[in-house]
Amino acid sequence: MIAAGGGPDVLVIGAGVIGLTTGIRLAEAGLDVLIRSAVPPGETTSALASALIGPTFAAPGDPMRSWEQATVAELTAAPRSVPGVRLCRGLLAARPAGMMPPWPDQIAGFTPAAADELPEGFRTGFWATLPVADMPVYLDHLTERFRAAGGEIELRPVESLAEAARQAPRIANCAGLAARELAADPEVCPVRGPKVIVENPGIDTFFIEAPIGASWSAYFPHGDHVVLGGTAREGDENTDPDEQEAAELVRRCVEVEPRLRNARVLDHRVGLRPGRPSVRLEAERIDGTLCVHNYGHGGLGVTTAWGCARDAAALITG
Ligand SMILES: Cc1cc2nc3c(=O)[nH]c(=O)nc-3n(C[C@H](O)[C@H](O)[C@H](O)COP(=O)(O)OP(=O)(O)OC[C@H]3O[C@@H](n4cnc5c(N)ncnc54)[C@H](O)[C@@H]3O)c2cc1C
Structure with a gap:
C-alpha cells in the first residue's frame, strides 16, 4: 500500500x-x-x-x-x-565433437549423453535437470x-x-x-526472436542446441503445449511474424524431434530481447x-x- x-x-x-x-x-x-x-x-x-x-x-x-x-x-x-515453473530433464547438444561444459559440477543432473541418445548430426551432448517456466x-x-x-x-x-x-x-x-x-x-540493442507454440505431441524432455548463434534448434514442453526456438537477429526491431522464418524454425526442431512434424501451431509471435x-x-x-x-x-x-x-x-x- x-x-x-x-x-x-x-x-x-x-x-x-x-x-x-x-x-x-x-x-x-x-x-x-x-x-x-x-x-x-x-x-x-x-x-x-x-x-x-x-x-x-x-x-x-x-x-x-x-x-x-x-x-x-x-x-x-x-x-x-x-x-x-517445474524442473525438467533435457538434452543440451552440439554438432561438433568435444563441446562439453567447463564446469559440469555446476549443472544439476549432469550426465553425458550416449551416442545413440543424440539426434542425427550432433556429436556431443549431456543431460541436465533445469527449471523451465x-x-x-x-x-x-x-x-x-x-x-x-x-x-x-x-x-x-x-x-x-x-x-x-x-x-x-x-x-x-x-x-x-x-x-x-x-x-x-x-x-x-534489440535481438529479435520468434516464439512458435505448438500442441504437445507427447514430449516431456526439453532440447537445446549449443552454441547459441543466429539460429539453433530448441523445444521446451509445458504440459499441453511446446515452445519452439530459436533465432536471434541482432539489431532487427521488426516484431511482425515472418512465416518463412517460423517454418525454418519448425523444420530445425522436427529434424531433432520428428514427433513435432504434424503438431498444430497454436501461436506465433516475435519478441525483442534487450541485448x-x-x-x-x-x-x-x-x-x-x-x-x-x-x-x-x-x-x-x-x-x-x-x-x-x-x-x-x-x-x-x-
Ligand atoms: C523468443 C525469446 C526466448 C527467450 N528465451 C529465454 C529463456 O529461455 N531463458 C531466459 O532466461 N531468457 C529468455 N529470453 C530473454 C528474456 O525474455 C529477457 O531477457 C527478459 O524478458 C527481459 O526482461 P525485462 O523485464 O528486462 O524486459 P521486458 O520483459 O521487455 O519488460 C520491460 C518492461 O519495461 C516497460 N517499459 C518500457 N518502457 C517504459 C516506459 N517508458 N515507462 C514505463 N515502463 C516502460 C515495459 O512496458 C515492460 O513492462 C527470451 C526472449 C525471447 C524474445
Missing part, C-alpha cells in the same frame, strides 16, 4: 520479469513500491521467453553465475512449487506475489528518468529494451534521486532475474 498523501518509497519502471522480481524483493522488505509500466506483464518481452533457466556456463566469480544460482535457488527451494503463468504468479506484498502496478509509461525521479526518492530502471532511450544507452554486451546493474543520482539500473539481460533475463533483483534491492536499500 502506498501511504496516504505520499508517494511510494520506490518507483520501479517496468513490469517484465526484471521489474516484477525487483519490485517483489523491495515490497517484501517492507517498502512501499509502485511499478509503472507501459504494458501489462502478459504483454512484455518476458511473456515471450521460452523459458529455460540456465545454464549460463559463467565462470566462477562472474556475476552471471551468482545471479543464475539465486534464481534457481528461489524457484526450487520454495516449500511449495512456483506456479508455471511457462511465462504467462509464471508472470501472473509474480504479479500476484508483488501485490500480496502491498505493491501496486500502474499502466502509465514514464516520460523520462527525470520525470520518474520526481515521483519517488528512489527509482529502479527495469525498462528492458526501452532503457536504450530512457537511459540514453547506445549499448542496448547489451553486459547487464547494467548499478546506481546513479538523477536530480538527487537514487536510480538503480537493472536492464540489458539479453537472452538470459528469466535466468538471472532473482539474482539481479537481490543486488538491485541491496543498492536501493543501501
Whole structure:
C-alpha cells in the first residue's frame, strides 16, 4: 500500500520479469513500491521467453553465475512449487565433437549423453535437470506475489528518468529494451526472436542446441503445449511474424524431434530481447534521486532475474 498523501518509497519502471522480481524483493522488505509500466506483464518481452533457466556456463566469480544460482535457488527451494515453473530433464547438444561444459559440477543432473541418445548430426551432448517456466503463468504468479506484498502496478509509461525521479526518492530502471532511450544507452540493442507454440505431441524432455548463434534448434514442453526456438537477429526491431522464418524454425526442431512434424501451431509471435554486451546493474543520482539500473539481460533475463533483483534491492536499500 502506498501511504496516504505520499508517494511510494520506490518507483520501479517496468513490469517484465526484471521489474516484477525487483519490485517483489523491495515490497517484501517492507517498502512501499509502485511499478509503472507501459504494458501489462502478459504483454512484455518476458511473456515471450521460452523459458529455460540456465545454464549460463559463467565462470566462477562472474556475476552471471551468482545471479543464475539465486534464481534457481528461489524457484526450487520454495516449500511449495512456483506456479508455471517445474524442473525438467533435457538434452543440451552440439554438432561438433568435444563441446562439453567447463564446469559440469555446476549443472544439476549432469550426465553425458550416449551416442545413440543424440539426434542425427550432433556429436556431443549431456543431460541436465533445469527449471523451465511457462511465462504467462509464471508472470501472473509474480504479479500476484508483488501485490500480496502491498505493491501496486500502474499502466502509465514514464516520460523520462527525470520525470520518474520526481515521483519517488528512489527509482529502479527495469525498462528492458526501452532503457536504450530512457537511459540514453547506445549499448542496448534489440535481438529479435520468434516464439512458435505448438500442441504437445507427447514430449516431456526439453532440447537445446549449443552454441547459441543466429539460429539453433530448441523445444521446451509445458504440459499441453511446446515452445519452439530459436533465432536471434541482432539489431532487427521488426516484431511482425515472418512465416518463412517460423517454418525454418519448425523444420530445425522436427529434424531433432520428428514427433513435432504434424503438431498444430497454436501461436506465433516475435519478441525483442534487450541485448547489451553486459547487464547494467548499478546506481546513479538523477536530480538527487537514487536510480538503480537493472536492464540489458539479453537472452538470459528469466535466468538471472532473482539474482539481479537481490543486488538491485541491496543498492536501493543501501
Ligand atoms: C523468443 C525469446 C526466448 C527467450 N528465451 C529465454 C529463456 O529461455 N531463458 C531466459 O532466461 N531468457 C529468455 N529470453 C530473454 C528474456 O525474455 C529477457 O531477457 C527478459 O524478458 C527481459 O526482461 P525485462 O523485464 O528486462 O524486459 P521486458 O520483459 O521487455 O519488460 C520491460 C518492461 O519495461 C516497460 N517499459 C518500457 N518502457 C517504459 C516506459 N517508458 N515507462 C514505463 N515502463 C516502460 C515495459 O512496458 C515492460 O513492462 C527470451 C526472449 C525471447 C524474445
